[in-house]
Amino acid sequence: MPKLKGSEIRTIDKIFEMSDGYLLDFSDRTMAEYFEDEFSIDITQEKYQINGGSKAKRLRSFIELEDGYLVGQVLRKLWQYKCDYKPEDPQEKAKLFEILAKIETGVSASVLATLSTKAEVLNMDTVSRDLDRALESAFRDPESAVTSACSTLESVCRSIIIELGFELPKKKDIKGLFDSVKRPLGLSPGEINVNPEIADDVRKVLSGLATIVEGIGALRTHGGDAHGRERGYTRLDARIAKLAIHSASTAALFLIETWQLKYPSKELVKH
Known part of the structure; x- marks a missing residue:
């Protein structure tokens, strides 16, 4: 995955409210459940706690360690999760999806990633949702x-x-x-x-x-x-x-x- 700039990491921190170790409105338990239910990922694994055990630090480690395509899918889902309980901020969305375009550059499922990006930019939420469902169900x-x-x-x-x-x-x-x-x-x-x-x-x-x-x-x-x-x-x-x-x-x-x-x-x- 392309290395993110410090300013891009800070943007992600701000969008997902990661100050003081938090991540949106998740508790440790609900964050673990969310990652397990949505992605079949154990976010409590030791490799994600190499920089600390807070929710924010675990997400940062996940972003550093995992494939760009998977990171992109997780950040998209977290964005959708946030928009379910807070009004969507167009400026935040534009900044996030600019970073996602960089994260997903050169990943294997390039056609799928491009479609997902375009669907969000065009506000075609049904396209992104159906595509995510298909990807998650493939195996x-x-x-x-x-x-x-x-x-x-x-x-x-x-x-x-x-x-x-x-x-x-x-x-x-x-x-x-x-x-x-x-x-x-x-x-x-x-x-x-x-x-x-x-x-x-x-x-x-x-x-x-x-x-x-x-x-x-x-x-x-x-x-x-x-x-x-x-x-x-x-x-x-x-x-x-x-x-x-x-x-x-x-x-x-x-x-x-x-x-x-x-x-x-x-x-x-x-x-």
């Missing part, structure tokens, strides 16, 4: 991960449709939603604005993306957790769940970036 509950991956993409499509003032399609599954955003975003076969020499190639890529999106929806129907599980069912391969997460995230990121290009002055908010 311990692959069926849930597939459902969450599909929900991630649905959130983006639904928000685009509503922000443009269109009615949601009668069939509100992922295929119907994705088909509804292609034309207004200029992604339909006859509306692609690219160099004619590569137009056919781009159409093939977009056609493949549409097929992938449809496949994610079908996988959710047959292998996700949204439709219940019969006794004796065969668990979904975690590799396939991860593929669905990465595919849905890539598609959602592409839609967000296309929105930014086509409507640069219009903020995309969640619906």
